[in-house]
Amino acid sequence: MRTVDPAKHEAKRRAILDAAAGCFAMKGFEKTTTAEICRAAGISTGSLFHYFPNKRAVFVGIFEQDGDETAALLAAAGEIEDPWEAILHVVAQVSEQLLQPLAAKLVLEVAAQCSRDADLARLVQGNDRALRDGLTDLVKGAVEAGRIDPGLDSKTVASWLVALVDAPLSRVILEPDLDPKAELAVMKELIARFLRPVLPISPPADGRLVDTGEISPG
Amino acid sequence: MRTVDPAKHEAKRRAILDAAAGCFAMKGFEKTTTAEICRAAGISTGSLFHYFPNKRAVFVGIFEQDGDETAALLAAAGEIEDPWEAILHVVAQVSEQLLQPLAAKLVLEVAAQCSRDADLARLVQGNDRALRDGLTDLVKGAVEAGRIDPGLDSKTVASWLVALVDAPLSRVILEPDLDPKAELAVMKELIARFLRPVLPISPPADGRLVDTGEISPG
DNA sequence: GTCTATATAACGATAGAC
């Protein structure tokens, strides 16, 4: 026995990370004070430094947790038989998270911090690549199943799927009245048009294409 | 005559803004000190506050300038006859800027700041909407010219074009070896596949690239 | 208008009792 009850220690660490994530999302890394984190977590300023050596370590801890969740999502997607549906499932799950204003703010904050902190950048890069690599496998499966244009490079496609999920981030911040469901619907349509195989001859059965959006005036 | 030489005053203001933009991009808003800005601009700490009331005003000034440049870009694009080419021109110009690491860092920084500063958010929102509205007009023109699927809503398309330009931002930060030309090429292909009109009956002359008209086959 | 010098405030991290 090194110290008392490692499970409790870990639970409290988690609680601090959760409280801190909210603070960082709302006020940003620099403007969040350690005192605020402690208040949100229900501890005193001295205690924080029992669990983390400094403020930055708290911030980094949040994104270590995030990597685990991504891995779990990809594992779940691997269980879906239809590779096309698996891709859409991953995209939808990640998007739904990022379309929440608080999550979007945190992502923007970590992106800004990554450009100045090499260690943090490596961590986030690892998370990002895990998602991209997982999607690459799913894309390959979908290409083999004839669901995606074989002329597209799987890795490039996966990179752009990740980018597409990030695409509405600034709009989430600037346009608070954004409708997440509508955004997700358009994104799915965009992805479908981007990826679908091209048939050399046969026209579509019903002669139409559109499932979303309106006929534009004029 | 209120004070001496307003032109020189304006020129110095610009010089300070340029110097400050580099500082903010590299270190972020909070970690950039006013002393650093003054050093980069070649003035002393007292002088800065002759031109701007406080640090935040310097930051805001940068993005007021940016709005003017967007307006100029849209005006230039309006002169291009082919509406499809006009759209690609705008997308390419804005993308090329954002694919530069320093510019990308500044954009991420302002996005993060917008989520906490309503005034700044309104300013950036105005710039964003100007770009989106300008693109909406170009899209409408391209629809009328038969270059874009008429089943797509012009405003929605324009919003997503703006989002697509922002999409690779985090990758620019995380993957320093990114090739801007390759990124732009894929983006153009993605946009073309997203927007191109569906041919209900006749296959194209070369027998390739006909849409199936379904989101997910099967 | 531009400079040097500084007032004032705030924050991260630590010390040390319990």
Added chain:
DNA sequence: GTCTATCGTTATATAGAC
């Protein structure tokens, strides 16, 4: 392990000479 109290540092913005 958790608390209170506080130290040392750093930065914005101002004051006032020139």
